[in-house]
Amino acid sequence: MRSRVEQFAAIRRDYRVEGLSIRALADKYRVHRRTVRQALESAVPPPRKTVQRVAPRLEPFKAAIDEMLRSDLDAPKKQRHTARRVLARLVDEHDADGLSYSTVRDHIRKRRPQVAAEAGRALEAGFVPQTYRPGAEAEVDFHDLWVVLAGVKTKTALFTMRLSFSGRSAHRAFATQGQEAFLEGHVYGFDRLGGVPVDKIRYDNLNSAVKQVLFGRSRQENERWIAFRSHYGFEAWYCQPGHDGSHEKGGVEGEGGRFRRNHCVPMPVVDSIDELNAALAAADDADDHRRIANRANSVGQDWDLEKLALQPVTDEPFDTALTVTPRVDRYAQIMVRCNQYSVPARFIGHRLRVKLSASHVTVYDRATVVARHPRAVGKGTKVLDLDHYLEILTRKPGALPGATALAQARAAKMFTTEHDAWWAAARKAYGDAAGTRALVEVLLLHRHLDRVDVLAGISAALSVGSANADVVALEARKAAERRTGADRHQNSSDVAAQALLLAHHHLGAAIVDERPLPSVAPYDTLLGRQSS
Structure with a gap:
């Protein structure tokens, strides 16, 4: 045609x-x-006339629609009328039967900017294209990222640092948006991107950096944040508060949504934050091959040029962890940021030094690390280590079955089915209290032997029907020797015989010795000679 x-x-x-x-x-x-x-x-055909479509059923309700659109001019952005809400109000308040959704939608799309113009309002502000020098600027922000963490749907904080020239970004997930995560994210971003911007980094008014918003762009900054900026040698540039300033760092605002849609749909399923961050790093590497809009070069090609203009990262580290000194309560717990963490029971009543990072809680007694936990997500959470309560459980064995630390150890698969089977055998042999004390002796072995060796010792003891902690200890040490090659040539039949021998040994009872009792008759003979 x-x-x-x-x-x-x-x-x-x-x-x-x-x-x-x-x-x-x-x-x-x-x-x-x-x-x-x-x-x-004319050789050029005249333009075709646009058909002016009319909607006679909508005509009686146009005044009501205009009134709704005028009320939107002073309403919050997220509480303005949608076409579906307008149609619902027309039906409920004006008996507008027979109107279709598409008719109302098309009219509102055309009429809303006209209403705004009649009121002297601009529907959208204009924007001016920007050009950035290589290595000069970057933008930073947090975004919400939902993941399935250890089987539980969890919201994490996605730290994003984006270089303005190349568009290359560094993403890091944290359990919190606290200052520890804010500073750790910067350290990771500088290392990942190969340097520090020479001019400035753009921020909104995060509490981790800003204590108070003053006049204009002046801010009262957090002192620790000031020290961090001074250490790495960059300037902070703060956007206008609220929605009016969001376009001032539009690159990182859009980057968060783009990254989640392309790499985090469906929700990542991970066992730990470290596993999630490894996946995020791989996604960042893959993004080096993409092109932004109609750029001739890829992100990676522009970054190869930009990283030469960045200032190098200082070799001297900055301690990003927060230091606090809580007191240990009678439950061998410390309270840090509304969450409780266990410490060894011997420190009950003492004050300990705690370094709180974005991912871990490390507890010190002077310079010695006495406990280390993954940082809890949310508030009101208890993170307990069963090992910290073993000395108490030796005196109070009845507290073990309902212990929160035991439930968490089972959930983390640190207290295994082998432990449970051996505990059941010990209680059957010695009773609940003595059997639980025997289990505590076995659990204490984990402090000195590798986990795999202790589990091997438990399995060996169960295989010969023994509920004796000494058998477990002996077999665990032999398993360690075999694993390291020190006892590689030992006869396996001798090992089984020794295990069977110890299997007859019970708590409070000695191994039966069938040898005859020693005689003192020769000493009597000597005494007789001495007296003569």
Whole structure:
């Protein structure tokens, strides 16, 4: 089928070459004579007239719609009328039956900017394209990232640092948006991106950096944040508060959404934050091959140029962890940021030094690390280590079955089915209290032997029907020797025989020795000779 331009060209050619009349041309091309005259007047067809569609059923309600749109001018952005809400109000308040959603939607799309213009309001502010120098600027922000963490749907904080020139970004997930995560995210970002921007980094008014918003762009900054900026040698540039300033760091605002849609849909399923961050790092590497909009170079190619202009990262580390000194309560717990963490029971009543990072809680007694936990997500959470309560459980064995630390150890698969089976055998052999104390002796082995060796010792003891902690200890040490190759040539039959021998040894009872009792008769003979 010919286009109108081709048809006009054919008409003009036949009129010029063949000398056909207007009527003949109209008959030949099966068009109206008016179309022939238009073709002879101009080689370019006139624009087609746009059909003005009318909606007679909507006409009586246009005034009501205008009133709703005018009320939106002073309403919060997220509480303005949608087309569906307008239709619902028309039906409920004005008996507008028979209106279709598409009719109302199309009218509102056309009418909303007109209402804003009539009121002297601009629907959207204009923007000015920006050009950035390589290595000069970056932008930082946090975004919410939902993941399935250890089987539980969990919200994490996605730290994002984006270089303004190349668009290369560094993403890091944390359990919190606290200052520890804010500072750790910067350290990771500088290392990941190969340097520090020479001019400035753009921020909104995060509490981790800003204590108070003053006049204009002046801010009262957190002293620790000031020290961090001074250490790495960069300047902070703060956006206007609220929605009005969000476009001032639009690169990182859009980056958070783009990254989540492309790499975190469906929700990542991970066992730990470290596993999640490894996946995020791989996604950042993959993004080096993408192109932003209509740029000629990829992100990675522009970054190769930009990292040469960044200032190098200082070799001297900055301690990003927060230091606090809580007191240990009678439950062998310390309270840090509304969460409780266990410490060894011997420190009950003492004050300990705690270094709180974005991912871990490390507890010190002077310079010695006495406990280390993953940082809890949320508030009101207890993170307990069963090992910290073993000395208490030796005196109070009845507290073990309902202990929170035991439940957490089972959930983390640190207290295994082998432990449970051996505990059941010990209680059956010695009773609940003595059997639980025997279990505590076995659990104490974990402090000195590798976990795999203790589990091997438990399995060996169970295989010979023993519920004796000494058997477990012996077999665990032999497993360690075999694993390291020190006892590689020991006869396996001798090992089984020794295990069977110890299997007869019970708590409070000695191994039966069938040798005859020693005699003191020779000493009596000597005494007789001495007296003579």
